[in-house]
Amino acid sequence: MTEPPETPSDPNGEPSPYAQPSPYPQQPYEQQPPQYGPPQYGPPQSGPPYAQQPPPYAPQYAQQPPQYAPQYAQQPPQPYQPYQAPPPAGGWEHLGPPMPPPRRNRRAPLIAAVAAVAVIGGGTASYVALSDSHSSFKGAASPEDAVTSLVSDLNQADLLGVLDHLAPAERTALLEPVTESISQAKRLHILKSSANAARLPGVDLTAKNITFDKSKTEVVNDHVKVVKLTAGTITFNADLRKVPFTDEYLKLAFPQGLPSDSTSNGTINIADVVRDTGEPVRISAQSVNGKWYPSLLYTIADNTVYSSGEDNPTPADYIAPKGAASPEDVVKQAVAALSKGDYTRLIELSSPDEMRVLHDYGGLIVKNIPAQSKPDFTVKDLQLTSRSVSGATRVSLKSITVDVPDHETTVAIDGGCLMVTVDGDHQKLCTIDLIQKLNDGPFRDKPLTPVEIRALGHLIEGIPNVGVDVTSTDGQWYLNPARSYLDLSNALFEPLQDNDFLVLLKLMQR
Amino acid sequence: MSAASTRIVPVLGVAGLVTALIGTFLPWLRSGQVHRNSYTSFGLLRRLIGFHGVAEVLIRAWPLLGMACALVVLVAVAGLLRAAALLALLVGAWSAAIAGGALAHDPVGNVRIDLLGPIVTVIGATTTIAAAILTLISQVRYQTGGTRRDRATGDAERSER
Numbered sequence: 001m002t003e004p005p006e007t008p009s010d011p012n013g014e015p016s017p018y019a020q021p022s023p024y025p026q027q028p029y030e031q032q033p034p035q036y037g038p039p040q041y042g043p044p045q046s047g048p049p050y051a052q053q054p055p056p057y058a059p060q061y062a063q064q065p066p067q068y069a070p071q072y073a074q075q076p077p078q079p080y081q082p083y084q085a086p087p088p089a090g091g092w093e094h095l096g097p098p099m100p101p102p103r104r105n106r107r108a109p110l111i112a113a114v115a116a117v118a119v120i121g122g123g124t125a126s127y128v129a130l131s132d133s134h135s136s137f138k139g140a141a142s143p144e145d146a147v148t149s150l151v152s153d154l155n156q157a158d159l160l161g162v163l164d165h166l167a168p169a170e171r172t173a174l175l176e177p178v179t180e181s182i183s184q185a186k187r188l189h190i191l192k193s194s195a196n197a198a199r200l201p202g203v204d205l206t207a208k209n210i211t212f213d214k215s216k217t218e219v220v221n222d223h224v225k226v227v228k229l230t231a232g233t234i235t236f237n238a239d240l241r242k243v244p245f246t247d248e249y250l251k252l253a254f255p256q257g258l259p260s261d262s263t264s265n266g267t268i269n270i271a272d273v274v275r276d277t278g279e280p281v282r283i284s285a286q287s288v289n290g291k292w293y294p295s296l297l298y299t300i301a302d303n304t305v306y307s308s309g310e311d312n313p314t315p316a317d318y319i320a321p322k323g324a325a326s327p328e329d330v331v332k333q334a335v336a337a338l339s340k341g342d343y344t345r346l347i348e349l350s351s352p353d354e355m356r357v358l359h360d361y362g363g364l365i366v367k368n369i370p371a372q373s374k375p376d377f378t379v380k381d382l383q384l385t386s387r388s389v390s391g392a393t394r395v396s397l398k399s400i401t402v403d404v405p406d407h408e409t410t411v412a413i414d415g416g417c418l419m420v421t422v423d424g425d426h427q428k429l430c431t432i433d434l435i436q437k438l439n440d441g442p443f444r445d446k447p448l449t450p451v452e453i454r455a456l457g458h459l460i461e462g463i464p465n466v467g468v469d470v471t472s473t474d475g476q477w478y479l480n481p482a483r484s485y486l487d488l489s490n491a492l493f494e495p496l497q498d499n500d501f502l503v504l505l506k507l508m509q510r
Numbered sequence: 511m512s513a514a515s516t517r518i519v520p521v522l523g524v525a526g527l528v529t530a531l532i533g534t535f536l537p538w539l540r541s542g543q544v545h546r547n548s549y550t551s552f553g554l555l556r557r558l559i560g561f562h563g564v565a566e567v568l569i570r571a572w573p574l575l576g577m578a579c580a581l582v583v584l585v586a587v588a589g590l591l592r593a594a595a596l597l598a599l600l601v602g603a604w605s606a607a608i609a610g611g612a613l614a615h616d617p618v619g620n621v622r623i624d625l626l627g628p629i630v631t632v633i634g635a636t637t638t639i640a641a642a643i644l645t646l647i648s649q650v651r652y653q654t655g656g657t658r659r660d661r662a663t664g665d666a667e668r669s670e671r
Contacts, residue, residue, distance in 0.1 A: 111587045114583065114587050115583070115584055115587050118579075118580040118583035118584055118587075119580050119584065121576070121579075121580060122576040122577045122578075122579050122580020122581070122583075123576070123577065123580065124576070125531055125535075125575070125576025125577075125579070126573055126574055126575070126576035126577045127576075128535075128549075128576075129534070129535075129549040129572070129573035129574075129575065129576060130549075130573040132547060132549035132550045132553065132573075133549040133550065133552060133553035133556075133572070133573050134553055153542075153544070158541045158542040158543070158544040160539075160541040160544075160546075160554055160555075160558065160621060161541065161542075161544060163558050164554055164557065164558065171557070171558075175558055175559070176560075179558075179559045179560060182559075206542070
């Protein structure tokens with residue numbers, strides 16, 4: 001790399017010590033002004049390309065005094081005529097001794113080859129790398145293939161592969177909140193920094209010799225099929241000691257050390273289960289954009305329906321998604337539907353991506369809700385606020401007025417205070433009021449320390465953050481119940497800082 | 511630097527880049543009995559858990575490492591040695607940071623870091639960084655020497671006049 005380049009140009013502006021003066025004249029003779037008196041010898045100052053130059057006799061001028069120069073001096077001046085030497089017989093190349101051929105850059109082909117290899121090699125490497133980085137499980141051609149692929153990962157104990165097999169919407173809905181929870185736990189010194197969602201710390205799952213009966217695959221509808229496992233073993237090991245809790249957390253949560261039953265392991269023999277129940281183990285696969293994925297939510301729904309003795313849902317059970325115009329609107333409509341016991345509308349408002357299973361099993365769900373579970377309240381007024389969170393919009397409460405028989409209650413959130421009005425009786429509850437009540441009550445003997453007050457204040461700040469996660473599909477807004485549920489603790493603990501969680505944990509043990 | 515060492519340094523640099531690149535295709539992550547190279551590992555982990563901040567940027571651009579290595583070689587053969595050395599320094603630091611970061615992770619459960627890929631990449635990255643630094647030093651020395659020579663030549667010409 002330290003050798004000078006063969007090419008004289010240096011775009012860096014670094015002077016090249018190897019630059020050679022050109023041996024060729026820099027201008028064609030026809031363009032030079034007439035030279036009276038002694039002619040100029042030596043190389044000219046600048047020059048056009050070789051193509052415009054006469055043959056290489058110029059250096060010879062520099063070596064031999066020209067014979068015609070004195071004649072100019074002796075003869076009377078003639079009108080200007082550019083000098084044009086007559087070409088000698090046989091062409092210019094015969095004038096004077098033969099010139100060595102212009103030096104050719106012998107390394108140019110080598111450089112070109114190196115450059116070509118670098119471009120082809122680097123390009124190929126990047127192409128393969130990009131393909132690899134996107135080489136997720138992109139669905140299988142059939143439900144059996146999808147489950148086979150999942151089983152293959154289970155057989156190899158490949159937990160990352162298993163997680164990657166989930167249907168895309170399920171993967172997003174489940175993993176994003178869990179990932180956020182783990183980040184939060186690390187931030188609050190509950191988990192060590194090495195913890196992450198993909199590693200499922202403390203839980204090892206391995207499957208061996210899993211087989212299924214292809215002939216018994218059950219069709220639920222055009223995009224859901226149930227594959228039946230008939231044999232094989234699934235071994236699980238759960239060990240709380242392997243969860244990467246921090247030492248501070250373990251000392252507070254388990255002051256006597258981890259309980260003896262903190263480990264659990266076992267083996268499920270599918271053949272035994274089939275023999276005991278008389279039915280194979282059912283795993284549902286979902287079709288998304290023509291590809292099949294094993295589905296956790298459909299598997300749960302199918303097994304629930306199957307164990308309750310119900311038949312698979314029919315097309316009549318399908319409840320089509322029907323969203324709302326804005327994030328706040330979808331929550332308002334959901335609250336209104338809930339207050340009226342309109343569960344069909346609630347299912348309509350559920351996300352068709354995350355909760356497609358609710359739409360497919362909608363009829364069965366509504367049919368099985370007991371009639372007396374109809375709520376008995378009316379929402380008179382509902383004010384909401386929304387903000388963007390990772391992959392969704394979270395709608396939180398500003399104020400709500402609820403009518404229950406003979407009573408009207410309004411709850412409004414005002415900064416760090418809660419304004420509660422019950423039948424006209426107004427009460428303002430702020431953090432300081434709560435602390436005062438705690439110090440006057442349960443902590444009378446040992447009042448809260450400033451650190452504890454601060455941690456408690458942060459926790460109360462988190463209450464208004466709690467809300468419902470909604471997402472937009474085809475321009476309409478829908479509820480995301482699974483995601484909202486998994487995000488509850490994330491929202492509540494968001495304002496906690498540093499050791500706040502551990503301080504609160506210690507406070508609870510007083 | 512001697513003439514021999516000036517020939518060795520570029521070879522060392524290219525060897526470092528190639529080694530680092532090969533290392534990225536070797537196993538980096540083992541989950542159960544499945545081994546994954548750096549690209550499939552990062553692709554999977556990005557989908558499953560995501561990365562944040564600087565790590566996200568470095569990992570998102572990771573598949574372009576091959577192109578970055580090619581660019582270093584192209585800039586070098588174009589004669590822009592200082593630029594090539596600086597670029598090689600960046601590529602070396604980038605790959606060393608990613609591989610070093612991977613090696614720093616503890617195994618959890620049956621998911622653990624495969625040492626082969628990250629170690630080969632770290633070796634390649636370190637070699638590249640060393641070659642880049644040697645090239646930069648030689649460039650600075652060369653330029654300093656040239657300036658002195660130029661000054662001496664100028665003084666001689668002035669005294670002749």
